[in-house]
Amino acid sequence: MLFNLTLMTCLSLFSTKDTLSCCVGENIPTRAGMIKSQIAQLKSKTTDKMILVEGGKFLMGSSNFEDSKPLHQVELNSFYMDEHEVTNAQFAEFVKETGYVTVAERELDPKDFPGVDPKMLVAGSAVFSKPKELNSLNNYLMWWVYVPGANWQHPEGPNSSIKDKMNYPVVQVAYEDATAYAKWAGKRLPTEAEWEYAARGRKDANDDLYYWGKDLKPNGKWTANIYQGKFPVQDSKEDGFEGTAPVKSFQANALGLYDMEGNVWEWCADFYRPDYYQHSTTANPKGPQDSYDPQEPNLEKRVQRGGSFLCNDQYCERYKAGSRGKGEVNSPTNNVGFRCVKDIN
Numbered sequence: 001m002l003f004n005l006t007l008m009t010c011l012s013l014f015s016t017k018d019t020l021s022c023c024v025g026e027n028i029p030t031r032a033g034m035i036k037s038q039i040a041q042l043k044s045k046t047t048d049k050m051i052l053v054e055g056g057k058f059l060m061g062s063s064n065f066e067d068s069k070p071l072h073q074v075e076l077n078s079f080y081m082d083e084h085e086v087t088n089a090q091f092a093e094f095v096k097e098t099g100y101v102t103v104a105e106r107e108l109d110p111k112d113f114p115g116v117d118p119k120m121l122v123a124g125s126a127v128f129s130k131p132k133e134l135n136s137l138n139n140y141l142m143w144w145v146y147v148p149g150a151n152w153q154h155p156e157g158p159n160s161s162i163k164d165k166m167n168y169p170v171v172q173v174a175y176e177d178a179t180a181y182a183k184w185a186g187k188r189l190p191t192e193a194e195w196e197y198a199a200r201g202r203k204d205a206n207d208d209l210y211y212w213g214k215d216l217k218p219n220g221k222w223t224a225n226i227y228q229g230k231f232p233v234q235d236s237k238e239d240g241f242e243g244t245a246p247v248k249s250f251q252a253n254a255l256g257l258y259d260m261e262g263n264v265w266e267w268c269a270d271f272y273r274p275d276y277y278q279h280s281t282t283a284n285p286k287g288p289q290d291s292y293d294p295q296e297p298n299l300e301k302r303v304q305r306g307g308s309f310l311c312n313d314q315y316c317e318r319y320k321a322g323s324r325g326k327g328e329v330n331s332p333t334n335n336v337g338f339r340c341v342k343d344i345n
């Protein structure tokens with residue numbers, strides 16, 4: 001009733017001198033209101049929905065990658081999995097409620113960095129930075145830069161923001177950050193086997209090169225946020241996105257899960273060892289007892305899966321079905337995130 005009266009008053013004044021003040025007062029939203037409303041709209045695209053992944057047997061691994069051999073049968077119980085990667089909105093809720101401080105935001109302890117001038121030890125994280133030119137792909141430090149002040153709220157550094165990216169996947173999260181969120185949410189990180197089983201989605205698709213099928217671009221369309229162009233100097237973003245994409249920008253897999261391949265790497269619970277599949281248990285494998293990466297034997301690594309917006313056939317093909325990734329547990333980047341699972345009971 002009040003609205004009708006106000007509207008009628010406004011309409012009745014339409015031809016009078018007072019029209020402007022009435023319409024400005026009643027119909028033009030404030031700047032703060034608009035920003036709030038747009039943030040709410042972005043948030044509303046985020047859901048806490050989980051998908052039931054019915055247990056069963058599948059052939060895990062890939063004959064295309066050394067550390068994914070051999071293909072071996074695995075049997076899993078049913079579980080629920082987040083339908084999309086954990087978003088900034090979801091992670092912000094967790095931080096607001098708990099006051100949690102992520103690894104990238106914490107001060108660095110000189111004891112962990114012997115021989116380094118303490119003045120150089122500033123909280124921050126690794127950010128992808130495209131070099132102007134590049135002669136070889138042998139040195140990844142040519143496109144990864146340690147940026148002081150980079151963290152989940154400022155994924156590319158202090159001047160970047162997630163304000164308009166609440167429905168994008170949270171990044172710059174270390175393994176510990178992901179497990180802390182999962183615990184708060186009453187969930188856990190998926191095992192590597194659960195992640196792969198869910199990503200495959202279709203039980204008849206074990207030989208396919210991609211999780212979505214045999215062709216890179218079914219019907220001529222990109223089906224995941226990866227990298228096109230000349231890595232790492234020129235991202236032609238044929239798939240529509242340079243950097244991360246909002247969750248659910250691409251079609252879901254057969255189970256209803258989004259962005260299992262590409263967008264951001266996803267932390268799994270398992271320690272990483274390249275030889276684990278040679279003696280993995282068959283039923284509900286949970287990974288080896290410890291980690292070992294011959295390339296960096298002294299670092300503790302956990303599995304990451306699915307590849308990211310930086311994956312391409314020139315450099316990193318680990319978005320392909322059955323392939324594995326790995327990350328040092330305290331080294332977040334702006335292309336690594338996660339999603340959670342939950343047991344049925």
Ligand SMILES: [Ca+2]
Pocket residue numbers: 225226227228237238239240241242243309
């Ligand atoms: Ca892309």
Ligand SMILES: [Ca+2]
Pocket residue numbers: 085259260261262263264265266306307
């Ligand atoms: Ca992903």
